[in-house]
Amino acid sequence: MAKIHGGQLIARALKHEGVDTVFMLTGGHVLPVIDGCVQEGIRIVDVRHEQAAAHAADAYARLTGRLGVAVVTAGPGVTDALTGVANAWFANSPMLLIGGRHMTKEDLRGGLQEMDHPRLFHAITRWAETARDPGRLPEYVATAARHAFAGRGGPVFVDIPWDVQAEMVEDTAIEWPEHYRANRPAGLPDETLAEIVTALAGAERPVVFGGTGLRWTRQGAIGDVLGGLAGALSAPVYLNSLARGSLPWGHPHLGNRSRSAALSQADVVLALGVDWDFRTGFGKRVAAGATVVQIDAEPDRVGWNRPADIGAVADPGVVAAQLLEVAGGFGRTDTAWLEELRAVERDKQAAAEEASRSDASPVHPERFAREVAEFFGEDTIVAADGGDIVSTTAKWLRTSFPGGLLDPGPFGCLGVGAPFAIAAKALHPERRVGIVYGDGSFGFNGMEYDSLVRHEMPVVGVVGNDGAWNNIKVVHRMLYPDRMVAADIGVRPYHAMVEGLGGYGEFVDDPAELRPALERAAESGLPALVNVHIAEQLRMSSVYGV
Secondary structure, three states: OOEEEHHHHHHHHHHHOOOOEEEEOOOHHHHHHHHHHHHHOOEEEEOOOHHHHHHHHHHHHHHHOOOEEEEEOOOHHHHHHHHHHHHHHHHOOOEEEEEEEOOHHHOOOOOOOOOOOHHHHOOOOOEEEEOOOHHHHHHHHHHHHHHHOOOOOOOEEEEEEHHHHHOEEEHHHOOOOOOOOOOOOOOOOHHHHHHHHHHHHOOOOEEEEEOHHHHOOOOOOHHHHHHHHHHHHOOOEEEOHHHOOOOOOOOOOEOOOOHHHHHHHOOEEEEEOOOOOHHHHHHOOOOOOOEEEEEEOOHHHOOOOOOOOEEEEOOHHHHHHHHHHOHHHOOOOOOHHHHHHHHHHHHHHHHHHHHHOOOOOOEOHHHHHHHHHHHHOOOOEEEEEOOHHHHHHHOOOOOOOOOOEEOOOOOOOOOOHHHHHHHHHHHOOOOOEEEEEEHHHHHHHHHHHHHHHHOOOOOEEEEEEOOEOHHHHHHHHHHOOOOOOOOEOOOOOHHHHHHHOOOEEEEEOOHHHHHHHHHHHHHOOOOEEEEEEEOOOOOOOHHHOO
């Protein structure tokens, strides 16, 4: 009878779950798991910091809908990954962090990097546990996956003592879990659907609003569903965070700059997986008398901050498809409301266009955003990593498919850019992948350009470099103008760092040279960074919800 070690059992269980790539940083406490991945043919993408491994696993999950996996060593390896797991928690990403752990015989004896890791994760995972029985390792993976995909989804953690990973087990003695998680998306009963149809049919100013929860729908062809539903309602559609791309850029019903106007005047809002958090003014931006129909896979999101007149726990994409099937019941043909909002869009876009034509040096942020968006186009996967420059550029990006924009999400975590790009390139080596950085955010995981170089992943990064922590500086200046500290970091040569690591780098302060520089970066065939000196923005960032 053949024997295999615990690390190979873990890898085989991951492969059964559909995992083809893991992101990791090597360490002695996880060598059997790494060896198991090699034996099972799972691709290993190694990075320079465990936080980056966790971010990459998060992005893998966002891009595929499958379980994203990061493997890190014990102690500081696990604690380094905490921030990446927290970011995945707020994005509802179904990712698994596997941590190494000291040997069981060293419990409470001060073994190398001994600590009780699972306790660290209770607030930011759906499940966290230590796997102590080598014969049950596939069961631990199955349990982790079941929790990771429950509701909207979310990260999970398991650590495995080194001796459990290394122990040899009879292959034929293993019970391999099957059908261990829900595989049918939840819709709504007919009577609830009828209530929603009645509300929408009676609306004069309906709005469809999709949020992060919509990204994790099990409903296929979500763009066709949303487009059909919007057409039947003659309603605008607004998408935020991970839901962006559910309708393609340029769709006649997709709003970009008129959301506040729409919500403030709406009489019925169909909220599909929306979080009424700071990004939406905690629901206060919706007209006080509007009927809110809220659909979410997470029960505790329904009615959170904003009362839900009709609140239902279900897969929001599936419910949208159910509503489309009965769309004849809406009876809406009046397009006046839609045209009113399109006028708002045109006015706001015109103002942004005027600013984007600035020839000033340093480069105007709107000019930066327009040039970058036009260069990336509709087919690029863009990782967004920053504050003000990301919120400005996101309004210009032509995101046209789910996962096309990988943003930090409500946790506001900096340092996601290169790790997200690593995952995107691992999954889509032939597709253009870009990164939009603020200069502050580049400093967090800029060293991952070494990983991009080593793995021969040509991405095009671009830094909006104003030499300051601008979205903090604006507030600092307003509150304590005579005591400004720690707000300026200088216009640093980040492009030279990338060149030193073996990539392509270029500095730009002339707006006329921005697009040519981006083209040269792409033509280099190397991981590239275009470092653009931009002017400071003087407005308060939208990240504060104002």
